[in-house]
Amino acid sequence: MTPLETLALVAATAIIGVLVGYTIARMRDRRRENGQAAPSVSELLLRLVHSSHNGIVVVGSLGEILVHNPRADELGLVRNDQLDGRAWHAAEQALETGKPVEIDLSPLGGRGRQPEAVLGEAASLGEGFAVIEAVDHSEAVRLEATRRDFVANVSHELKTPVGAMALLTEALLDAADDPDEVRRFGEKLHHESTRLGALVTELIALSRLQGAEKLPEPTVVEVDAVVNEALGRVTHAAEAGESTVTTDSDSGLRVEGDHTLLVTALTNLLTNAIVYSPPGSPVSVSRRLAGDLVEISVTDRGIGIAEEDQQRVFERFYRVDKARSRVTGGTGLGLAIVKHVAANHGGEVRLWSRPGTGSTFTICIPAHQEDRYTQQRGSSGGNVRPAAAGESRSDN
Template sequence: MKSLQRRLFLAFILIMGITLAGLASVLGQTFPVLQDQERKAESEAVARHLDEMGIEMDSTALEELSRKMAEDGSGVAPARFMRLIVIVFAVAFIVTVIVFHRLTERYIRPIDLVTDTTMELAKGNYTARAGWAAPGIQIGLVTAVNALARNLQEMESMRETEAERLETLETLIANMGSGLLMIGRNSEISMANSFFLDQVGQTEEGLIGSPYKAAWLPEALVTLIDTVSVKEKPVTEQIDIRTDSGNRTMAVYSAPVIDKHGGWLGIVVVMHDISELIRLERVRKDFVANVSHELRTPITSIRGFSETLMDGAIHDEEAAMQFLEIIHGESVRLETLIEDLLDLSKIEKEGYTLRLQSVSVQDVIERSIRSVSGRIKNREMTIESHCPAGLTVKGDPERLVQILVNLLANAVSYSKPGTPIRVVASVSGGMASIAVADKGIGIPTADLPRLFERFYRVDRARSRDSGGTGLGLSIVKHLVDLHGGTIFVESEPGKGSTFTVNIPLSHS
């Protein structure tokens, strides 16, 4: 697109050229007429002069005189006149073009610069500037356009910054570990993040834009929102929500959104899943209660029998010996409980590491069997073991022995005297599987999911009589997890149980 200055300049040249050419053409046409009139006037003047001298000329002689005068001056004056016209017009044209060019350069070019700059601004190029610094009335227009461009550039920069912040905020809200729900002033849901949608089992398309009372939200949550709407004050409650993964406990905070002028904008709801905290609190309470109970039983026995001895039973040798045996047994049980608690605490401590190395499974099985051989002999039981030659795992040998000793001790404690126990090792999927099977009392199916909890006992009375602390399987589970393995149990009441431990092979 041609600039305004260039278009005006070309138009001016064209108009000036046409004007001068037309003027020259008119002058060229009128010159012969003027020349004939001049010749006629000269011939008449000559005739008058001759007449005054007494020389008379008839009309024929007068015409002849005029013709002779025309022939003497023809071809000279017209050529000179035309050259003069061309030179004068050319000089006038050049001077006028130069003057007009200077005028357009000074007054029209700033308009072209401003136009180009505004076109670039309209395209979104806010870095464009009109480069004009000459003084004059045009500098105000150029300065205003440049100021507008700078303001637009700053606004664009601020918009990009705000867009980045908004995108970051949206990403944060979408991926935050708490549920967020926004309800507009018209009681319609305007926003809900993915955590909230997952917890209430809804989709964004089915929730956004719907009135919160018609959006199939949990009844307790709707009641909470109604309370905030009526009271216009923040409310915090703990509610239970049924989800696909089961019942979840939520800590819900809801508050009205009010602008600085007191206008009602809506309601915000923030929902935290505290199910795990509730579970851990329950586990902590159960743990404290169980520890207290487990400690109270032997301490009560030790205190009771020691007081009996102090009251005079010590003089009865047979009774004193029986009481001392009970006190010794309870003290051993108390020591075992404390050792298991310390061991479990050490295993669960953050930063606890194993001394991993290549370990022979056969050696682990043999060491474990030797550790429980005395108890096996007392109950007249037998252990049958089978392990492929050269089978090795990556683990801590002492902790692997501890795992198997706990499993074998349980098998001995909960099996009838004279029944066999089998320990079988095999390879499956890059793991060494060690199975400990017994013919004991078995475990009900309902108790299997909680079997590895601390202090959980299927038969509390029999477990306590067997000398168990209720921590053995919990220790086993933690040690197996530290080895990167798995443990599971299969059991049928009255027919026995099989505990299977999977530990990664040493080469894997």
């Protein structure tokens, strides 16, 4: 550090000190004018400790707790007014060596909804006193675990079509003189390449929805236009599955958001309902205004989704019936995309399902402000309950 930089640092420190002193003095003057006693420095420090998001404990040389905040109890640093044994051992080392000691204070056993990963540090304050600070790293640990699982799942999902394409390419080269075999292997190669392209496209879409890129500026979106475009996209799938897709009349409802993303989400729900339902099984789409929310529902007549699977179907790559999903060529990302599209529009996706009856997925999004609390006309309602038994589906 140059002499000039040193002088600047000293000057800045002095200015900050003057400002802090002036602020405290002004606060004391105001409190005196109001007949209130001005807080002492020790009182201010205690307030700081008690308001900290980290667990803080000050102990004496015999392990007695002198000061601790509520967060220390929440993180398990203090239990029943007793310091955690690991924390006291670290404090003893810090008092003996005068150096900070890092410590793992994570719960040793199942403790319900308590934090899962707590790291801390003990430091000597001199004169036989030590301070232990505990920080909850549970969310970071969970995010890292989610990241590892996601990378592992993506690697596995990409490996399948890539490996198949490599084998098919070899077979295609070996059968170069047989037109029928070339066509057969070529069709399979096209299927796998299409599946790989769909997976990459949906991975990119999901990445953007999760914050990698900002969503476009929201515009006023016509719900009827979203429904009509999504129906147009699944026409071929409906014909191939001999499914009949019905819908209610135009609603005139509007939302604020991104037209393309909403069409993608609704298309994913319709594709799931068609592909994972028995041939000829009916699928219905309905829309309605429920309070402040516009609800767009897709209903099938499958066998339903078990209660233990209903929350997990929105996870990336989760499939209720893995074998069936492989046959249909699903990526396992469809419902995850639906969930994030709804969330990015300030809404949610709801699932109603009953084994032996069927399922209804409902995208709920705040209505355009001018349309809220108005009476919707010509709508048959949102959460249609399926009536016929058939086959369930999990994820596209």
